[in-house]
Amino acid sequence: MTYLAMFHWGWLLGAFLIGFGMGWIAVVYRGRSVSRVWIQRLSVIAAVIVGIAIAKVVPGRFGYWLDLGLALFGFYLVGCAIGSWLRDIVVVRQQTRVT
Amino acid sequence: MHGFYRWSAKWWPGLIPLAILWVVAAWVSTIPLETDLTARSTAALKNTILDKSQITVAGRDVSFSAEAFSEDGRRSAVSSVEATPGVRLVNDETRLVAEAKPFVWVAERDNVRVTLWGTAPLPASRARIVEAARAALSGTEVSDRMGLKRGAPPRFDAAAVLLLDQVAKLKEGKAVISDTNVSLSGMARDLGGREAIAAALKNLPEGFTVAANDIKAPPYVFQANKDPVTNTLTLSGYVPDNNVHAALASAAGRKFGNEKIVDNLKASIGAPGGFAAAVTTALGALSRLSTGTLVVSDREVKLSGDALYEVAADQIRASLARELPQGWQAKAEVSVKPAAAPVDASVCQQLFAQNLTKGRIRFEPSSASINVDSAGLLDRLVEIAMRCPNVRVEIAGHTDGDGDAAFNQSLSEKRALAVEEYLVKAGLPADRFSTIGYGSTQPIATNDTDEGKLQNRRIEFVVRQAP
Numbered sequence: 393m394t395y396l397a398m399f400h401w402g403w404l405l406g407a408f409l410i411g412f413g414m415g416w417i418a419v420v421y422r423g424r425s426v427s428r429v430w431i432q433r434l435s436v437i438a439a440v441i442v443g444i445a446i447a448k449v450v451p452g453r454f455g456y457w458l459d460l461g462l463a464l465f466g467f468y469l470v471g472c473a474i475g476s477w478l479r480d481i482v483v484v485r486q487q488t489r490v491t
Numbered sequence: 492m493h494g495f496y497r498w499s500a501k502w503w504p505g506l507i508p509l510a511i512l513w514v515v516a517a518w519v520s521t522i523p524l525e526t527d528l529t530a531r532s533t534a535a536l537k538n539t540i541l542d543k544s545q546i547t548v549a550g551r552d553v554s555f556s557a558e559a560f561s562e563d564g565r566r567s568a569v570s571s572v573e574a575t576p577g578v579r580l581v582n583d584e585t586r587l588v589a590e591a592k593p594f595v596w597v598a599e600r601d602n603v604r605v606t607l608w609g610t611a612p613l614p615a616s617r618a619r620i621v622e623a624a625r626a627a628l629s630g631t632e633v634s635d636r637m638g639l640k641r642g643a644p645p646r647f648d649a650a651a652v653l654l655l656d657q658v659a660k661l662k663e664g665k666a667v668i669s670d671t672n673v674s675l676s677g678m679a680r681d682l683g684g685r686e687a688i689a690a691a692l693k694n695l696p697e698g699f700t701v702a703a704n705d706i707k708a709p710p711y712v713f714q715a716n717k718d719p720v721t722n723t724l725t726l727s728g729y730v731p732d733n734n735v736h737a738a739l740a741s742a743a744g745r746k747f748g749n750e751k752i753v754d755n756l757k758a759s760i761g762a763p764g765g766f767a768a769a770v771t772t773a774l775g776a777l778s779r780l781s782t783g784t785l786v787v788s789d790r791e792v793k794l795s796g797d798a799l800y801e802v803a804a805d806q807i808r809a810s811l812a813r814e815l816p817q818g819w820q821a822k823a824e825v826s827v828k829p830a831a832a833p834v835d836a837s838v839c840q841q842l843f844a845q846n847l848t849k850g851r852i853r854f855e856p857s858s859a860s861i862n863v864d865s866a867g868l869l870d871r872l873v874e875i876a877m878r879c880p881n882v883r884v885e886i887a888g889h890t891d892g893d894g895d896a897a898f899n900q901s902l903s904e905k906r907a908l909a910v911e912e913y914l915v916k917a918g919l920p921a922d923r924f925s926t927i928g929y930g931s932t933q934p935i936a937t938n939d940t941d942e943g944k945l946q947n948r949r950i951e952f953v954v955r956q957a958p
Contacts, residue, residue: 394576395576395577396577399520399577400520406512410505410508411509414504418498418499418502419498423501426503427500431499451549452549453549453550455550455579456517456521456550457521459551459579464509464516468505468509472499472502476495476499480494
């Protein structure tokens with residue numbers, strides 16, 4: 393994993409920044425939300441895919457691409473979480489100042 | 492926490508650029524990643540001993556095929572690749588190198604090159620053997636066609652290197668190791684090469700045995716040529732050592748009292764057993780010829796030339812085959828010299844005197860047995876006697892002054908008789924000869940010195956006109 397992180401740090405940083413931007417927007421975004429049921433279903437699918445990756449079931453290049461996708465997705469989620477959290481802090485401060 | 496859950500429900504639009512990023516990253520990074528992992532895996536195997544090692548990387552999975560020389564080595568190699576950072580899976584396609592039974596190795600030499608066949612146990616052994624071949628056979632092309640297999644006997648390398656040194660002594664031939672059996676065949680480059688190789692094979696590493704040593708050597712040649720025109724005996728070719736050289740030169744001096752001896756002999760090892768005895772016998776036969784050539788090649792004695800008379804030719808043919816050491820072969824192509832023109836009594840006497848002055852009829856000490864070295868001289872005396880058929884010859888025996896006078900008298904008579912007997916056996920009529928012994932009563936030199944005594948011990952031929 394350390395090797396992957398070192399080798400792909402640029403791509404992972406990109407995934408993190410996309411996530412950070414998405415998280416930043418999501419706090420004030422008025423668009424459609426994914427329903428709770430779908431989030432649960434997608435979480436299960438994600439867990440299964442992680443399981444497949446850990447079990448090293450998919451061979452060769454496809455296996456590598458799966459690992460790469462999951463790593464990017466992980467960094468994306470972390471970026472989203474940090475982005476949303478920071479934006480939430482900013483929004484709360486603004487609301488406090490208005491009131 | 493509730494807010495966090497609410498926000499995450501709106502993170503999905505970012506998945507679209509993420510997916511694009513994923514595709515681009517996969518597109519761009521796959522080949523460099525595979526190249527990097529190939530290099531790292533190969534580097535991890537740097538210190539392992541493998542044959543036909545091949546690494547193919549697909550994504551992060553390594554397909555590793557190789558032939559290892561031991562099970563431990565095989566496992567260690569696979570572990571090294573598995574431990575390479577970044578490698579996800581190793582498809583282990585390694586196996587052990589095949590075992591050769593019997594384990595055969597061949598070094599074959601022809602006029603142009605040395606070819607190494609068969610199998611070596613390890614790449615390092617193979618390299619060492621090729622290097623040893625280049626060192627031992629500098630200037631000769633070395634063609635390496637060895638494979639690698641398990642099952643070599645212990646100390647194989649040392650045996651192979653020793654054999655390469657022997658192959659260097661061959662003109663052509665081969666050395667073979669089959670398990671612990673060593674066999675050699677071919678033709679040695681030099682005289683003595685066969686013996687040098689046989690001696691070196693005694694130093695084979697422990698456990699190895701010589702199954703066959705069929706090395707042949709160039710023929711060991713000794714030649715002697717008797718030329719009556721220049722009155723010389725020319726010796727050429729080889730003798731085993733200086734002692735044999737001296738012994739043969741001395742024998743030639745005794746047997747060829749009349750001829751000047753030109754000695755071109757060289758010393759070399761490689762002589763067949765019984766060489767000195769065989770050559771001495773053959774020189775004796777040559778000394779009885781008027782003109783002739785003796786060629787001793789290995790264990791074959793070839794004598795050609797002209798005997799002085801018919802009976803001598805028969806005797807030479809028979810005695811040469813009989814007197815050679817066991818295992819030797821004789822080829823005598825002896826003809827008879829045309830009879831020389833008859834001469835009168837005075838010339839006959841002159842010829843007898845000339846021959847008996849230059850050479851002496853030798854006897855065994857205190858005995859009437861004629862020494863074999865005198866056969867050549869006696870044959871010449873027979874020939875002279877044949878040239879003057881109408882004369883009678885008195886054969887007179889003399890001794891030196893040593894010892895009892897009666898014994899000397901008797902000895903001189905017996906010696907004169909022995910000479911007469913030789914002449915009669917040669918085909919001359921017995922009634923042409925008479926014998927007389929003078930003991931030590933007619934010395935021609937002082938009996939106080941060895942040289943004087945030697946001159947006094949003599950046989951004289953006195954020609955008397957037939958009545």
